[in-house]
Amino acid sequence: MLQKSKEDVIELLESIARLLELKGENVFKIRAYTNAVRTLETFSGDFNLLLEEKRLGEMGGIGSALEDKITEFAATGVLPYFENLKAEFPATLFDLFELQGLGPKKIKALWEELNITTVEALEAACKEGQVASLKGFGAKTAANILTSIEARKQYAGSFRFGDVAAVAEVLLEEIKGLSGVLQASIAGSYRRRKEVVHDLDFLVATREPVAVAEFFVTHSLVETILAHGATKSSVRLKTGIQADLRVVTPEQYPSALNYFTGSKEHNIALRSRALARGWTLNEYRLGPDEKTRITPEPIPAIHTEADLYRALELDYIEPELREDRGEIAAAAAHQLPQLIQLENLRGAFHNHTTSSDGRSTLEEMAQAAQELGLQYLGISDHSVSSFQAHGLETSRLLEQVARIAELNREFGPEFRLFSGVECDILKDGSLDYPDEVLAQLDYVVASVHASFSQPQAEMTARLIKAISNPHVTMLGHMTGRLLLSRDAYALDIPALIEAAAETGTLIELNANPRRLDMDWRWWPMAKEKGVRCSINPDAHHISHLQFLWNGIGIARKGWLTAADVVNTLPLGKIEAALGAKRRKYLNVS
């Protein structure tokens, strides 16, 4: 029986890497630890089995030394090498890494020369002038550290994609409108559609770099200028997020766009492919590698990102997939999925009205859905136990069913409302209405809204019991997380995916920008098991139907195609999909 999980091992290796940085160890030794973390993160098989069969060393990036350390740690729960390393440094020293501009060398100097171990002590030392007089530091450095400390207090440094998208797109459009701007994009994790971003990376192709940079740093959305150079400028926007501008020539743009979109791991993999062909790839060009010891292949002309991938004998890889999670191998084998697009969606199922805690009426929601071009909308107000959200007692629920039937007679064949409910999964896994009530609905979304703190085994059993009910069409916001504010509850997600596959239950991709749950990292596993997805806005207002756009980005990150997502089905076919589980278990038509 293992004492430690894969996640524990990853945390251990990350801690060791940081400690080695502080120690001033060989950077490549440090990189070996972070590479091993990467390998483990992307490994989706049985970690316990891997250890038992002593096959850890077969994975790329894990050699005999790391295999020994991981095996010892997992088996005994403790690694003396790590404990000794940790004892060399005060624990609070790690907080200093969160400050912009401080790395291992400076932190080490602050600790050894001034005995600074906390952010508070550092702030005091900066103000008293001790930091400025340190060798290698100066007045400017001390001032910058104080600025970083302020920024850390004010902004946690993380932003939900949905919270920054509007400002980001406005700024991008203005930059695109400047004379002399030939191409412009927001690269980085924003382009990869990560659920949380730390900065915005604007990239511009132009022959007039000075004017573009000047426009950028003096924009009215800018709070402070952090850097202003010939090709790179950095600002903090008034919303708190840092925005970087890189200016390149049109010739450099494809390589730069690719480079700054990342992810870093994806880039390293591409660079290796270039090196293997006798080329070097950087943010400016694909060029000959001066140090190569092989005969370089001729270098094709690069006009677009797609050209770049083609040169490396890869199919074009969509930005959302560039996370080094198998996309390179799939592109080499021509096996990348045709990712779902917003236009593929025909309807959505998790939506609230003023009957429970929504702010738009049933009629308003129906009208908004039609204006968006959707063919159907599912209404799923809260169930009776969600008292705080005015959950519907059976009588009010059945009144809504009747009203929806009435509206459907008015709509004609082009549009339809479906009657559903967001049914609370109670503490013991039972549902909030008896089966004979659920049977009168077109579909049921089952979700957890209370008792979040159950132990993992209990919570997992609770959810599996709920989705085993034949009337439960889909599982809503599986983990209950709220990005940047509430952690997911303890849950064995692979077990849930397995149970959803067995019972024929859909899993929701909740597209509310605060949720984006189930997380994109799990969708490839769900897809492999044959679980289908429903992308739902969890709308509480007509404007929230726009959240579907967020959901599409996450679905694409999860490698999902239109066929994997049930609400791409048109009217006439979606009805059968909603009823499939009941037909399987209840023998009803």
Next chain:
DNA sequence: GCCGTTTTCGGCCCGACTGTTTTCAGTCG
């Protein structure tokens, strides 16, 4: 610490910006 189609030693992705220097170290992405 990892890795190997000239290697079991000697590489490991690499360029920009800042600040402190007077030619470069540290940090960042």
